[in-house]
Amino acid sequence: MFRRMRLKNLNNVMLLMLMLLLLQAAAAKVRHYKWEVEYMYGSPDCIENVVMGINGQFPGPTIRAQAGDTIDVALTNKLSTEGVVIHWHGIRQKETPWADGTASISQCAINPGETFRYRFKVDKPGTYFYHGHYGMQRSAGLYGSLIVEVEDGKREPFHYDGEFDLLLSDWWHQSSHHQEVSLSSKPFRWIGEPQSLLINGRGQFNCSLSSSSTLPKCRFRGNEPCAPQILHVLPNKTYRLRIASSTALASLNLAIQNHTMLVVEADGNYVKPFAVQDIDIYSGESYSVLVTTDQDPSRNYWIAIGIRGRNATTPQALTILNYHPTSASHLPPSPPPVTPLWNDFQRSQSFAQKLYALMGTPAPPATFHRRLVLLNTQNLINGFTKWAINNVSLTLPSTPYLGSIKYKLQNAFDPKSPPESFTAEYDVMKPPVNPNSVTGSGVYMFEMNQVVDVILQNANVLKGRSSEIHPWHLHGHDFWVLGYGEGKFDAKRDEKKLNTKNPVMKNTAVIFPYGWTALRFVADNPGVWAFHCHIEPHLHMGMGVIFAEGVDQVKYIPSEAITCGLTGKMLATTNTTTVH
Amino acid sequence: MFRRMRLKNLNNVMLLMLMLLLLQAAAAKVRHYKWEVEYMYGSPDCIENVVMGINGQFPGPTIRAQAGDTIDVALTNKLSTEGVVIHWHGIRQKETPWADGTASISQCAINPGETFRYRFKVDKPGTYFYHGHYGMQRSAGLYGSLIVEVEDGKREPFHYDGEFDLLLSDWWHQSSHHQEVSLSSKPFRWIGEPQSLLINGRGQFNCSLSSSSTLPKCRFRGNEPCAPQILHVLPNKTYRLRIASSTALASLNLAIQNHTMLVVEADGNYVKPFAVQDIDIYSGESYSVLVTTDQDPSRNYWIAIGIRGRNATTPQALTILNYHPTSASHLPPSPPPVTPLWNDFQRSQSFAQKLYALMGTPAPPATFHRRLVLLNTQNLINGFTKWAINNVSLTLPSTPYLGSIKYKLQNAFDPKSPPESFTAEYDVMKPPVNPNSVTGSGVYMFEMNQVVDVILQNANVLKGRSSEIHPWHLHGHDFWVLGYGEGKFDAKRDEKKLNTKNPVMKNTAVIFPYGWTALRFVADNPGVWAFHCHIEPHLHMGMGVIFAEGVDQVKYIPSEAITCGLTGKMLATTNTTTVH
Numbered sequence A, B: 001m002f003r004r005m006r007l008k009n010l011n012n013v014m015l016l017m018l019m020l021l022l023l024q025a026a027a028a029k030v031r032h033y034k035w036e037v038e039y040m041y042g043s044p045d046c047i048e049n050v051v052m053g054i055n056g057q058f059p060g061p062t063i064r065a066q067a068g069d070t071i072d073v074a075l076t077n078k079l080s081t082e083g084v085v086i087h088w089h090g091i092r093q094k095e096t097p098w099a100d101g102t103a104s105i106s107q108c109a110i111n112p113g114e115t116f117r118y119r120f121k122v123d124k125p126g127t128y129f130y131h132g133h134y135g136m137q138r139s140a141g142l143y144g145s146l147i148v149e150v151e152d153g154k155r156e157p158f159h160y161d162g163e164f165d166l167l168l169s170d171w172w173h174q175s176s177h178h179q180e181v182s183l184s185s186k187p188f189r190w191i192g193e194p195q196s197l198l199i200n201g202r203g204q205f206n207c208s209l210s211s212s213s214t215l216p217k218c219r220f221r222g223n224e225p226c227a228p229q230i231l232h233v234l235p236n237k238t239y240r241l242r243i244a245s246s247t248a249l250a251s252l253n254l255a256i257q258n259h260t261m262l263v264v265e266a267d268g269n270y271v272k273p274f275a276v277q278d279i280d281i282y283s284g285e286s287y288s289v290l291v292t293t294d295q296d297p298s299r300n301y302w303i304a305i306g307i308r309g310r311n312a313t314t315p316q317a318l319t320i321l322n323y324h325p326t327s328a329s330h331l332p333p334s335p336p337p338v339t340p341l342w343n344d345f346q347r348s349q350s351f352a353q354k355l356y357a358l359m360g361t362p363a364p365p366a367t368f369h370r371r372l373v374l375l376n377t378q379n380l381i382n383g384f385t386k387w388a389i390n391n392v393s394l395t396l397p398s399t400p401y402l403g404s405i406k407y408k409l410q411n412a413f414d415p416k417s418p419p420e421s422f423t424a425e426y427d428v429m430k431p432p433v434n435p436n437s438v439t440g441s442g443v444y445m446f447e448m449n450q451v452v453d454v455i456l457q458n459a460n461v462l463k464g465r466s467s468e469i470h471p472w473h474l475h476g477h478d479f480w481v482l483g484y485g486e487g488k489f490d491a492k493r494d495e496k497k498l499n500t501k502n503p504v505m506k507n508t509a510v511i512f513p514y515g516w517t518a519l520r521f522v523a524d525n526p527g528v529w530a531f532h533c534h535i536e537p538h539l540h541m542g543m544g545v546i547f548a549e550g551v552d553q554v555k556y557i558p559s560e561a562i563t564c565g566l567t568g569k570m571l572a573t574t575n576t577t578t579v580h
Helices: A002-009 A013-027 A176-183 A345-352 A401-406 A491-497 A536-540 A565-573 B002-009 B013-027 B176-183 B345-352 B401-406 B491-497 B536-540 B565-573
Strands: A030-042 A049-054 A063-066 A070-077 A086-089 A115-121 A126-132 A143-149 A162-171 A196-199 A231-233 A238-245 A251-256 A261-266 A269-276 A278-281 A286-292 A301-308 A317-323 A370-381 A384-389 A392-394 A438-440 A444-446 A450-457 A470-474 A479-486 A508-511 A515-523 A527-533 A544-549 B030-042 B049-054 B063-066 B070-077 B086-089 B115-121 B126-132 B143-149 B162-171 B196-199 B231-233 B238-245 B251-256 B261-266 B269-276 B278-281 B286-292 B301-308 B317-323 B370-381 B384-389 B392-394 B438-440 B444-446 B450-457 B470-474 B479-486 B508-511 B515-523 B527-533 B544-549
Touching: A030 A063, A030 B176, A049 B176, A070 A086, A086 A115, A126 A238, A126 A286, A143 A162, A143 A238, A162 A251, A176 A536, A176 B030, A176 B049, A196 A301, A196 A317, A238 A278, A261 A278, A278 A286, A278 A345, A345 A479, A392 A544, A401 A527, A401 A544, A401 A565, A450 A508, A470 A515, A479 A491, A479 A508, A508 A515, A527 A536, A565 B565, B030 B063, B070 B086, B086 B115, B126 B238, B126 B286, B143 B162, B143 B238, B162 B251, B176 B536, B196 B301, B196 B317, B238 B261, B238 B278, B261 B278, B278 B286, B278 B345, B345 B479, B392 B544, B401 B527, B401 B544, B401 B565, B450 B508, B470 B515, B479 B491, B479 B508, B508 B515, B527 B536
Parallel strands: A030 A070, A063 A143, A162 A238, A231 A317, A370 A450, A392 A438, A444 A544, B030 B070, B063 B143, B162 B238, B231 B317, B370 B450, B392 B438, B444 B544
Antiparallel strands: A030 A049, A070 A115, A086 A126, A126 A143, A162 A196, A238 A286, A251 A278, A251 A301, A261 A269, A261 A286, A301 A317, A370 A384, A384 A392, A450 A515, A470 A508, A470 A527, A479 A515, A527 A544, B030 B049, B070 B115, B086 B126, B126 B143, B162 B196, B238 B286, B251 B278, B251 B301, B261 B269, B261 B286, B301 B317, B370 B384, B384 B392, B450 B515, B470 B508, B470 B527, B479 B515, B527 B544
16 A cells, blocks of 8 residues: 555656665564563373474464565573573575574574574575474474465465465474484384374374264364364365475375375575475475366365374374365265375485476576585494484584684584595495494584585495485475486496586585485585484484585674683683683 | 591691681582573473473482581573573572572573572581572472581580481472463462472372372382482481472471471571471471481381361372381371361461570660561552562563662662551451552662561461461571561560571571561662562562662672662673674
């Protein structure tokens, strides 16, 4: 209204231009949030339990912003004895590496009672989420959606009439504290598969929405905290579903009965649209799909989410696509879509290989400056079961890297750079001949603007014949996914197959069992960045590496981010007269 | 041997004196410990659970030292996301107030991965213990014994042939994390009574040692982690039992079948010996009793520990006094001693009133300079159930007081001193007329060497007609227990009844239901000191106050103790050129 009135009454071109500038400035908002993190009772899957919530909500509040906005979150830790951080998954944190929210990497954990102010720009529209990045607090329920819309005056390269945000997660009845102890025990105890899958923090453990299940049928009025959120739609419209997976472990598959989905976005990057009946989504990934409500409006349709990639008996998460004017209480007349076989990895690869960048997406540099070949193995260290990368299992230091590298502190982490590849003799198809590995906290340091290729090489697990799925997530960057392959990567044979023309950009990419995945990125973001398996227990067991570039160019780190460990000591001891 | 040889061969008086000096110096040792705190699996009561352990042990290792020794513990936090501290219960920390191990009070919690060095003198022989003092980490199992023997050449004022250390605790199957959430929930959820009582970390939940129990009989080989530690004794000897209670909640009673106990020490202070058939011991207290093995050696005898003061159904903890040469596997032929009725408070008071200082113990100053009358009430704050003292429920600040007071920081805690008494109209026999109270972090500041009297005044709980037991523990000092009374303390009537002649010195004293307890201490120890109900959930709910004296005289605080909160910021911002 304001805009129109002014345009009618004013003709002066100068004034108009000034106004447009002002409007643009006004559009790029600073969005302020005051959040308190604490444990609370909840019933995510209808079984009462303790969850980690923000401002009394689980999942945490959704942040909705526009590209160019600044997000300003004053995060207060209301936990009793635990530190906390929040990672803004998919946000590259250009010029704010200290706000990446990774404990021991970008900042000191926020102590109980303290408030830390995250302040960063969301520079790219897309479907993102946020989550805890300390211990296993993501498993405890610390996550929420972060949606970045296009800025005013710009358009998405597709049309839709309405939108739904689906944040997917998995849930255990055993506390994340207990799980951590299991994973760190000798003998090792695996946490097992999740009891439930959740859609926006809601699942059903002891009942099913569908009468075709062996579970008793759920009786919901709809206001129960574990009742499903129904997707109410009008016929003959197009809806955007923003789907993000914050699972601790599960690789998911989502299908909507009778409806085709058009995939248009992956990890905050536009993709060449392609139609599918179901999508695979791994922990750390996000997708936007368009769904056209062109089916019979006199009935409803199941939305079903199930586990793939692991042999789990966890029931599907279900909700309903409810066509107006059909009542939401009319259950779909046929059973929910069946999740594809968990171990049909050909099918999984086929889905992954349908992803190409939308035209106009920057292509990768034609060649790389440096290539890391990262072998993923399950190992033993002093009898403890760990994951290791090129035989090094990541143990995070107590002093965050960003501060210790910036201030060139000694003894903050292993000064030796970890290995860039593994021995040619290693047989990725068999259990390790020598299962022993070592722990380490070394850093891969890159020259600024170096073009880095990473070959993620999967292998057989510690015992028996099997290989697991690992979705690897890179902080601070998007990467191009150059390709996937089976067996051991062979540069001579495989390099020419890599797609450097129109590869999709993502921040999370999976390695399939016994396979490899080739990624390329430009080390153009001064900071220290985790690159790790997004399966939280795997990261807890050491499955990650640390990348750093241009830390000397980092202009600002708030002192609150480094008042711990050796950087804390550095700050304190420069002022010995006050202390003693 | 060394000493004798030298004495034979040397006659020079000067050399002898020098040697004695050297020997004395050698006797006052520095005892070094390297401890790692972490969660681990354990079966304290034969039910597997997660416990907090030190160096893989639960309870933590016993420290055994001599008066005058220095204890040096390098404590490494191996927890995943939680801070940790250890309080050395009963040690006065003269000149080392920063080593008292109270999070938010004497130090910043030690962050995961960090090592903090506690270094303090144990200046007085006695039976002490140590425990976590952050959140509810004591409930989680973070405790152990700390025994200080007399220095070389000195003698205890009683004789004994052997010694046993019994550290008593209570145990819940629900995790302390879960309990914390319950206590902080609206509506409030009480944690209930413990599932088991433990002696040196060992109890039996699903079975009983005694066949007179309704539980099935335990079948132990003896090496099970929950098998009882048997007390193996020779006939006709005198044994010292050092008994300390680290319970989170339970008030205990201990009896040894057919044996009289001679109480000789309480909380590290000698008492006028008195004989009893059983002793009451509250959380935070310690006693030494002498037991003479003058009974029939052809059988064994039960040692039974049960709950008093609360109407609990928790089974007794049992172990056996095993006379040589009778086999330990011969169970006592008669049932274990029955714990006196839980609500026979006359009996409890009678026990408490048997305690007098051993002759030679310093008498209290005849008069006080300042008197605090501290009303203990259960209240509501914004619908949350809390405990309050003179209507203020303690909430600890994120910046430890010791640093913020020493460096005169603003806004670190409530600048207003909390009330020194309560309104004369308050009826302690009834639920509060106005249940609302406030949270606060104010400090009672004392002049150095001020003689302070504290009247702890009990009252009716929030609802219904009842009043609970609260054992109050003072850090940094012993106090004289001047007396106990029923109903509301009336200075005119009650003051003349106080014992200022030979009152026992303690660091923990109980207030009985609807009663008062009068204490006197000298504020002669520069530092900041918690004074609180030792029931851990009660402290968590705000049942404590903060005392401070002579903080300007504190000469040294290690920077590691204050690198958090506003003191951390103070240290960091004095050095802005480095940070930005």
